[in-house]
Amino acid sequence: xxxxxxxxxxxxxxxxxxxxxxxxxxxxxxxxxxxxxxxxxxxxxxxxxxxxxxxxxxxxxxxxxxxxxxxxxxxxxxxxxxxxxxxxxxxxxxxxxxxxxxxxxxxxxxxxxxxxxxxxxxxxxxxxxxxxxxxxxxxxxxxxxxxxxxxxxxxxxxxxxxxxxxxxxxxxxxxxxxxxxxxxxxxxxxxxxxxxxxxxxxxxxxxxxxxxxxxxxxxxxxxxxxxxxxxxxxxxxxxxxxxxxxxxxxxxxxxxxxxxxxxxxxxxxxxxxxxxxxxxxxxxxxxxx
Amino acid sequence: xxxxxxxxxxxxxxxxxxxxxxxxxxxxxxxxxxxxxxxxxxxxxxxxxxxxxxxxxxxxxxxxxxxxxxxxxxxxxxxxxxxxxxxxxxxxxxxxxxxxxxxxxxxxxxxxxxxxxxxxxxxxxxxxxxxxxxxxxxxxxxxxxxxxxxxxxxxxxxxxxxxxxxxxxxxxxxxxxxxxxxxxxxxxxxxxxxxxxxxxxxxxxxxxxxxxxxxxxxxxxxxxxxxxxxxxxxxxxxxxxxxxxxxxxxx
Numbered sequence: 001x002x003x004x005x006x007x008x009x010x011x012x013x014x015x016x017x018x019x020x021x022x023x024x025x026x027x028x029x030x031x032x033x034x035x036x037x038x039x040x041x042x043x044x045x046x047x048x049x050x051x052x053x054x055x056x057x058x059x060x061x062x063x064x065x066x067x068x069x070x071x072x073x074x075x076x077x078x079x080x081x082x083x084x085x086x087x088x089x090x091x092x093x094x095x096x097x098x099x100x101x102x103x104x105x106x107x108x109x110x111x112x113x114x115x116x117x118x119x120x121x122x123x124x125x126x127x128x129x130x131x132x133x134x135x136x137x138x139x140x141x142x143x144x145x146x147x148x149x150x151x152x153x154x155x156x157x158x159x160x161x162x163x164x165x166x167x168x169x170x171x172x173x174x175x176x177x178x179x180x181x182x183x184x185x186x187x188x189x190x191x192x193x194x195x196x197x198x199x200x201x202x203x204x205x206x207x208x209x210x211x212x213x214x215x216x217x218x219x220x221x222x223x224x225x226x227x228x229x230x231x232x233x234x235x236x237x238x239x240x241x242x243x244x245x246x247x248x249x250x251x252x253x254x255x256x257x258x259x260x261x262x263x264x265x266x267x268x269x270x271x272x273x274x275x276x277x278x279x280x281x282x283x284x285x286x287x288x289x
Numbered sequence: 290x291x292x293x294x295x296x297x298x299x300x301x302x303x304x305x306x307x308x309x310x311x312x313x314x315x316x317x318x319x320x321x322x323x324x325x326x327x328x329x330x331x332x333x334x335x336x337x338x339x340x341x342x343x344x345x346x347x348x349x350x351x352x353x354x355x356x357x358x359x360x361x362x363x364x365x366x367x368x369x370x371x372x373x374x375x376x377x378x379x380x381x382x383x384x385x386x387x388x389x390x391x392x393x394x395x396x397x398x399x400x401x402x403x404x405x406x407x408x409x410x411x412x413x414x415x416x417x418x419x420x421x422x423x424x425x426x427x428x429x430x431x432x433x434x435x436x437x438x439x440x441x442x443x444x445x446x447x448x449x450x451x452x453x454x455x456x457x458x459x460x461x462x463x464x465x466x467x468x469x470x471x472x473x474x475x476x477x478x479x480x481x482x483x484x485x486x487x488x489x490x491x492x493x494x495x496x497x498x499x500x501x502x503x504x505x506x507x508x509x510x511x512x513x514x515x516x517x518x519x520x521x522x523x524x525x526x527x528x529x530x531x532x533x534x535x536x537x538x539x540x
Contacts, residue, residue, distance in 0.1 A: 033383060033384075147402075148401070148402045149402070150402075151392075151393070151396050151399070151402075151403045151404070151405070152396065152403065154385075154389065154393065155393040155396055158383060158385055158390070158393065159373070159379075159393075161345060161371075161373050162371055162372075162373055162393070162445075163393075163396075164343075164344075164345060165343050165344075165345065165366060165369060165371040166366055166367075166371075166393070166394070166396050166397040167364065167366035167367075167396075167397045168396060208384075209382070209384055212384040213384065213386060213427075213428075213429045214384060214385060214386035214388075214389055214427075214429065215384055215385050215386075215389050216389070217384065218384040
């Protein structure tokens with residue numbers, strides 16, 4: 001059996017795939033809990049338009065897609081907050097317009113169908129050193145932003161109204177979260193393609209939420225599952241000659257099913273926990289004690 | 290703290306939403322040490338008024354002063370604790386430990402990047418101890434009973450030792466015995482820790498037993514006064530419509 005690490009393209013794929021999957025999973029926990037899981041799906045569609053625009057203009061597609069995705073993410077947020085649209089209607093509108101733009105540009109150009117195919121289905125094995133660097137920098141930016149605003153993001157996700165009363169600038173943070181999501185979607189596009197990128201955001205997070213007993217545990221489990229899925233998926237795809245994107249997402253799905261099956265055990269354990277302590281006696285409440 | 294300035298002043302606040310007058314020229318003040326019950330029929334604007342006071346909703350007319358500052362300019366949010374109505378209906382599958390939920394309450398005390406320090410663990414332990422949940426710090430909040438979850442939210446609201454605590458129907462869906470102990474705890478916080486409390490409630494038992502001021506709202510404020518005045522007011526008879534026999538007493 002040949003050693004896959006002797007190939008430079010596999011080294012790049014493993015490094016970029018691991019980091020991007022981990023980033024998607026961490027962000028995904030916040031999105032799933034905020035009932036915003038579909039924003040990743042919507043932005044992926046918009047990204048298609050951005051990539052098509054980049055190819056049409058002969059400008060780096062990943063950068064054009066990044067700009068289009070960030071603007072669209074903020075647009076979705078505005079529609080959700082101010083236009084009074086129901087549920088995911090804003091996502092539906094923006095993502096459809098993005099796809100429409102892409103289809104028009106593809107039709108007008110008629111020459112970059114092969115390139116576009118790579119963005120639609122992902123081609124991490126063809127990732128070049130420059131793209132690895134872009135992925136590294138963007139992953140660092142996203143994870144750093146989450147780390148720096150961790151307390152605010154957790155409060156915002158759990159109870160946005162109380163977070164506002166605590167002085168958290170909810171609107172600014174929601175915009176930041178939307179922009180981070182846009183960046184992450186564009187990053188994930190290189191690993192699994194536009195069509196499957198939302199899976200990286202949703203599935204590891206959904207699996208982790210089946211078993212996690214705290215927020216930090218949910219983040220850790222989601223990151224671990226995503227990292228393992230990316231690394232194992234790439235290894236399996238290398239030896240079995242399977243498509244990397246499909247293999248990575250399928251592994252994530254298998255992990256979700258396993259963790260979903262573990263859920264009843266957790267519920268059973270909950271029933272066995274003893275009753276907590278009663279309220280304190282009057283003497284027990286003193287300021288500064 | 291300057292005791293001459295009311296902690297909260299609501300001055301001629303009106304709110305019109307979708308053509309309907311939800312609040313009409315509401316004025317009252319809350320002083321340090323008050324335990325105020327805000328009562329009124331369903332849809333009377335109680336929750337809306339609290340949301341206006343806390344700056345979550347802009348009023349159409351009038352103004353709200355928090356500690357002497359207009360709510361739009363107010364920045365001392367660590368002096369305010371809040372337990373919203375929806376806390377009672379929190380998603381039980383949310384993966385937050387009791388410790389993590391209480392720690393959220395410390396955020397208003399911190400500057401960017403608002404990281405928790407070792408001494409914050411002491412504050413969290415103390416807050417949980419004050420609400421009788423010591424030892425449950427590592428439990429997932431969704432595993433607790435409704436009454437226990439409410440105490441976690443109280444702990445979150447008081448962990449930064451605020452001057453005033455707002456609670457919006459905190460005992461909704463909680464059994465009678467737990468309600469009684471819960472209100473005893475609030476009374477204890479009010480009396481021994483001088484915590485000012487503003488409580489939206491439908492429970493007349495709490496009004497007769499623990500609070501020292503009552504405000505009755507039905508779009509406009511039609512009663513605001515002491516517990517004793519409330520008990521002897523004809524407004525009460527109108528409110529109860531002969532369905533309840535009110536025995537007023539305070540310990």
